[in-house]
Amino acid sequence: MGRRAMSKADACAAILWTGATLYAVFGGADFGGGLWDLIAGGAEKGERPRARIQRSLTPVWEANHVWLIFILVVLWTAFPEAFGALMSTLYVPLALAAVGIVLRGAGFAFRKSIESLPARRAMGAAFAISSVLTPFFMGAVVGAVADGSVPAEGNGDAFSTWLAPLPLLTGALFVATGAYLAAVFLVVDSRRDADEEMEGYFARRAIAAGLAAGALALAGIFVLHADANYAYDRLLDEGLPLVVLSALCGLGILVQLLRGARRGLRPLAIGAVVAVIWGWGVAQFPYLLPTSLTIGESAAPGPTLDSVLIVFGIAAIVVLPSLGLLYWLSQKELVGE
Amino acid sequence: MPPLDALLLAASESNLLAARELMAFTLGFHIVLACLGVAFPAIILTAHWLGLKRGDEDALRLAQRWSKAMAVTFAVGAVSGTVLSFEFGLLWPRFMERFGDAFGIAFAIEGIFFFVEAIFLTIYIYGWKRLRGWAHFWSGVPMVITGIGGAFSVVTANAWMNQPQGFTLDAAGKVVETQPLEVLFNPAWHYEVPHMLLAAYMVAGFLVASVYAVGMLRGRRDRMHRLGLLIPLTIACIVTPVQIFVGDTAAREIADHQPAKFAAMECIQETGPNQTEYIGGICTDDGVKGAIPIPGLDSLLVGFSTDTVVTGLNDIPPDERPPANTLLHLSFDTMVGIGTALLGLGAWLAFVWWRRRDIPQTPWFLRAVAVSGAAAVVALWCGWIVTEVGRQPWIVQGHMRTEEAVTEAGGIWFAFAGIVLLYTALGAGLVLVLRAMSRRWREGEDVAETPYGPKSDEQG
Numbered sequence: 001m002g003r004r005a006m007s008k009a010d011a012c013a014a015i016l017w018t019g020a021t022l023y024a025v026f027g028g029a030d031f032g033g034g035l036w037d038l039i040a041g042g043a044e045k046g047e048r049p050r051a052r053i054q055r056s057l058t059p060v061w062e063a064n065h066v067w068l069i070f071i072l073v074v075l076w077t078a079f080p081e082a083f084g085a086l087m088s089t090l091y092v093p094l095a096l097a098a099v100g101i102v103l104r105g106a107g108f109a110f111r112k113s114i115e116s117l118p119a120r121r122a123m124g125a126a127f128a129i130s131s132v133l134t135p136f137f138m139g140a141v142v143g144a145v146a147d148g149s150v151p152a153e154g155n156g157d158a159f160s161t162w163l164a165p166l167p168l169l170t171g172a173l174f175v176a177t178g179a180y181l182a183a184v185f186l187v188v189d190s191r192r193d194a195d196e197e198m199e200g201y202f203a204r205r206a207i208a209a210g211l212a213a214g215a216l217a218l219a220g221i222f223v224l225h226a227d228a229n230y231a232y233d234r235l236l237d238e239g240l241p242l243v244v245l246s247a248l249c250g251l252g253i254l255v256q257l258l259r260g261a262r263r264g265l266r267p268l269a270i271g272a273v274v275a276v277i278w279g280w281g282v283a284q285f286p287y288l289l290p291t292s293l294t295i296g297e298s299a300a301p302g303p304t305l306d307s308v309l310i311v312f313g314i315a316a317i318v319v320l321p322s323l324g325l326l327y328w329l330s331q332k333e334l335v336g337e
Numbered sequence: 338m339p340p341l342d343a344l345l346l347a348a349s350e351s352n353l354l355a356a357r358e359l360m361a362f363t364l365g366f367h368i369v370l371a372c373l374g375v376a377f378p379a380i381i382l383t384a385h386w387l388g389l390k391r392g393d394e395d396a397l398r399l400a401q402r403w404s405k406a407m408a409v410t411f412a413v414g415a416v417s418g419t420v421l422s423f424e425f426g427l428l429w430p431r432f433m434e435r436f437g438d439a440f441g442i443a444f445a446i447e448g449i450f451f452f453v454e455a456i457f458l459t460i461y462i463y464g465w466k467r468l469r470g471w472a473h474f475w476s477g478v479p480m481v482i483t484g485i486g487g488a489f490s491v492v493t494a495n496a497w498m499n500q501p502q503g504f505t506l507d508a509a510g511k512v513v514e515t516q517p518l519e520v521l522f523n524p525a526w527h528y529e530v531p532h533m534l535l536a537a538y539m540v541a542g543f544l545v546a547s548v549y550a551v552g553m554l555r556g557r558r559d560r561m562h563r564l565g566l567l568i569p570l571t572i573a574c575i576v577t578p579v580q581i582f583v584g585d586t587a588a589r590e591i592a593d594h595q596p597a598k599f600a601a602m603e604c605i606q607e608t609g610p611n612q613t614e615y616i617g618g619i620c621t622d623d624g625v626k627g628a629i630p631i632p633g634l635d636s637l638l639v640g641f642s643t644d645t646v647v648t649g650l651n652d653i654p655p656d657e658r659p660p661a662n663t664l665l666h667l668s669f670d671t672m673v674g675i676g677t678a679l680l681g682l683g684a685w686l687a688f689v690w691w692r693r694r695d696i697p698q699t700p701w702f703l704r705a706v707a708v709s710g711a712a713a714v715v716a717l718w719c720g721w722i723v724t725e726v727g728r729q730p731w732i733v734q735g736h737m738r739t740e741e742a743v744t745e746a747g748g749i750w751f752a753f754a755g756i757v758l759l760y761t762a763l764g765a766g767l768v769l770v771l772r773a774m775s776r777r778w779r780e781g782e783d784v785a786e787t788p789y790g791p792k793s794d795e796q797g
Contacts, residue, residue: 059463062415066452072422073448076433077441084434087426091746098423099759102416106763109412113405113770115777123766154430155745300438300515307517311445319449322456322479335463 008309009299012078013288015312017281019074023067024277025181025270028174030061032182034104034131035175036205037124043117050124052198053182054112056189059330061108063323068101070315078308081152081298082288089156090144093137093167100134103127135178136171143170146224146231146284152293166223173216177273180209184253184269191262192331206269207257214250217276230290235283242282246275353740355749356428359756361725363420365718366760369540370414372717374454375488376541377407378461378480380569385474387568395561399568401465402778403545406771408462413767415455417760428749432732432742435512439504440494440733442517447490454483485534489526492533496525499724500594501733510736524594528587529724535580536720540713542573543679547710548775550703557779567696570706573713574683581676585638591727592639595734596648598727601659602669603635604628608649612636617670620662659729668719668726675716682709 006014033053040046040053076083087094107127111120140162144150149161161167183206190198221243224232235243249272256265284290288298299305329335381403388397426433433440460468461477468476497503503519504512549565592599599605604620605612612635618628633643640647650658659665682705689697696702732739 059459062412062455062459063452065415065419066448066455069419069422069451070448072426073441073444076426076437077445078438080434080437080441083426083437084430087423087433088430088744088746091427091744094423095427095752098420098427099755101419102759102763105412105416106766109409110766110770113409114773154434158746300441301513303517304438304442304515307442308445311449315449315452319452319456322453326456326460329460329464334467335460336466 007296007299008302008305009078009295010286012074012299012305012308013281013295015308016071016074016078017278019067019070021274021277023064023071024174024177025273026060026064027067028135028178028273029181029185030057030064030178031104031131031135031175032178032180032209033057033186034108034128035179036182036186036202038128038132043121048198049201052186052190052195052202055336056186057108058112059335060326061105063326065101065105074308074312078300078305079288079295079298080300082293085150085152085154085156085289085293086141086145088154089150089158089161090141092158093140093144093162097134097137097141100130100137103130104134132175135174139171139174140167142174142280143167145289146170146229146280147227148230148290148292150289150292152289152298166220166227166229169216169220169223173213173220176209176213176216177276180206180213181269181273183209184265187257188262188266203257203260207254210250210254210257214247217246230287231280231283234285235279238285239279239282242275242279246272246279249275352745352747352749353743355753356743357739359749359753360424360428361722362753363417363424363756363760364721364725366764367414367417367421368717368721369714370410370417371488371491372537372540373407373410373544374414375484375534375537377403377410377545378458378477378484379538380541380545380572381407382474382477382481383572384564384568385477389470389474395564396568399561399565402774404462404465406774407458409767409770409774411455411458413763417763418451420756427746428744429732429742430744432737435510435737436501436504436733438512439501439515439520440497442515442520443490443494443497446521447487447494450483450487450490454480454487457483484537488534488537489530492530493521493523493526495724496529497523498732499529499728499734500525501736506736525590528583528590531583532580532587532720535576535583536713536717538576539573539580539679540710540717542569542571542576543706543713544569544710546570546573547707550706550709554700554703554707563696566706570686570709573679573709574686577676577680577683581680584673584676589639592647595727597650597653597657597659598665598723599639600648600650600653601662602665602723602727603647604662604666605635605647605649606651608646608652610636610644610646612639612645612647614638615666617667620666625666657730659727661726665723665727668722672716672719672723675712675719679709679713679716682706 033056037046037050037053040049072083075086103126107123107125107130111123111127114120114123144162144164144167147161147164147166149164149167150156183202186202187199187206190196190202221232221235224235249268253265253268253272256263256268286294286296288295300308326335381400384396384403385400387393388395388400457476457479461473461480464473464476497520500523502523503516503521505514507513546566546569549562552562553566588599591602601620603612604615604618604625606622606624611633614631614634615625615628616631618625636643636645636647639645650662685697685702685705689695689702728734730738730740732742
């Protein structure tokens with residue numbers, strides 16, 4: 001962080017980004033599982049992949065979902081002005097994402113607990129379709145922020161702010177990234193269960209989704225350039241190492257998948273996504289809403305920021321080990337249906 | 338341009354009403370599930386503990402079945418709670434913008450509690466197959482603690498809206514300094530938090546017991562039904578007298594600190610001593626119509642003496658008086674009435690149990706338990722109506738009016754209509770799923786998989 005000492009507000013922004021990263025990786029993968037469920041084919045053809053997806057998702061999706069609450073809470077507590085501006089401008093995609101969250105969660109929970117096939121189908125459809133739409137709208141929100149379309153005073157245009165090339169592209173990128181992460185995680189889970197058929201099934205899908213995500217990310221850079229966006233210069237300057245890192249992770253995973261090797265798949269996939277998110281953060285630094293509101297301008301008073309930092313410290317001590325325990329138990333299949 | 342001004346004013350008033358209705362509806366839906374999230378774990382673990390301690394297979398199976406039901410209610414509660422987080426910003430952006438740095442602190446803490454609860458709830462619910470006995474029991478205990486912590490955080494945020502403190506405003510009304518501990522431990526937390534926490538245990542206890550009472554009324558008198566009725570009912574009945582004591586304290590605190598809310602909910606028009614307590618009736622500017630009056634009782638309840646002076650609405654500026662006084666008054670009376678009736682139900686059970694070590698044998702007892710769950714939910718809603726409508730026209734008492742906080746976005750009535758449809762489907766789906774689960778259990782579907790028995794087939 002070179003020349004400028006990191007302020008409390010910067011630290012809170014870093015916490016916000018950490019939450020966003022964890023949500024994008026784990027929550028994103030859960031949404032991606034929904035996409036593969038959606039396009040798995042008819043009840044008979046899609047039975048095995050759907051069962052695999054359900055087994056992997058069931059014990060973790062609710063815990064992963066809490067990162068979204070974490071992001072909202074940190075945003076409104078540490079950066080209330082940015083939260084108000086975001087919410088009063090991008091309320092259309094945000095409301096649609098909220099509806100998607102309801103349908104996704106309820107659809108998934110209900111589907112597991114009912115028996116009649118038509119009802120299961122309906123619930124499954126609610127789960128799977130909203131698993132695609134929700135990350136799309138969230139991506140559109142992020143894209144609109146990166147595009148510099150959210151005015152600091154809020155009440156920006158309800159539609160033109162996000163019905164624009166960069167937000168729509170970012171929405172698609174979110175969907176593709178989730179699908180890519182999900183497919184990679186499912187490859188590893190299938191391998192653990194020695195299910196070669198599903199391993200190959202998801203490996204092919206991981207390659208396809210990885211290529212799609214890579215292409216969308218590249219297209220995003222071109223759109224940034226065409227818009228003469230603030231973030232473009234910084235992304236290819238300070239952010240360049242992260243862009244390169246992401247590309248290398250993406251290439252590495254492609255090579256591993258094509259060779260049929262399985263080593264390092266998960267870390268590489270996670271690395272590719274983490275690098276993109278932090279690349280975005282670096283690119284729009286020091287703005288929270290480029291180029292109308294900086295991190296410092298929108299920050300809450302010092303004691304509130306201290307509270308957020310303390311809460312995050314406690315979370316790191318309490319929540320992360322608990323999450324680790326949950327992941328460990330579910331990987332060992334000590335929890336499951 | 339008077340016509341345009343009038344139009345804008347009408348639009349903003351309509352937005353305010355739509356936003357308030359939407360918030361009330363979604364909160365009313367969520368709060369029932371939140372009660373289950375807070376209190377159901379303790380009920381389940383009580384059955385689990387009994388099962389392990391006494392080697393009671395029925396109690397263990399109840400704990401297992403309840404945890405499966407909780408998996409579904411918790412999932413729906415998690416998403417309906419997320420909707421509320423969005424709504425804070427979507428419906429009240431000006432409120433969050435101005436006061437998020439104070440109001441938000443409690444929620445930051447809630448985030449941790451909710452996280453840990455979600456994690457251990459998952460471990461507990463999906464641990465029945467492979468975690469063993471007491472280790473499994475202990476994996477569930479964090480749910481109880483985090484449920485209490487989560488309830489504290491959320492309710493103290495609401496308490497802060499009622500009695501805000503711990504912040505300094507500049508001339509423009511912007512928060513420039515905060516004292517987080519003052520925010521968290523505001524003057525209203527010490528009665529709002531226990532009142533809601535106990536309400537959660539009452540709602541969860543009576544609700545679960547009512548399901549088994551209905552089953553017993555239909556002739557299912559097996560041991561499982563008896564236990565399924567008794568465990569949650571006992572917990573709820575123990576909590577009820579404490580709740581009435583806490584509620585009584587809360588009412589006095591409100592009389593002291595939020596006199597407008599108190600005057601509205603008790604229909605007190607003129608400040609003075611020797612206030613009449615009105616039971617029921619309709620509030621009008623000239624007093625209460627159609628109520629049962631008890632002279633002096635209101636003053637007596639507020640200050641333990643009929644000489645106690647109670648503030649009337651005449652001393653509250655007209656633009657700071659809560660709306661819908663009849664609604665407030667009847668909600669308050671309904672809450673108190675249901676609480677008292679549930680206290681009577683508990684006394685009935687305690688008396689018969691003391692004499693005969695058994696539940697009362699008359700079907701009227703089962704009928705009473707069967708409606709107690711719905712009654713507890715109604716009391717819960719009434720209590721929140723008193724708290725929230727009674728705080729109006731303020732969103733932050735004394736500092737920000739709700740009309741200043743509301744969004745300028747259009748289409749809130751459409752959103753309201755859409756959410757009503759969505760939540761109706763959600764609620765119906767939830768009930769259907771729970772009924773289908775209980776039907777399968779009745780047909781003995783899970784009997785094969787005895788908890789902690791010999792490892793059964795891998796198929797779930």
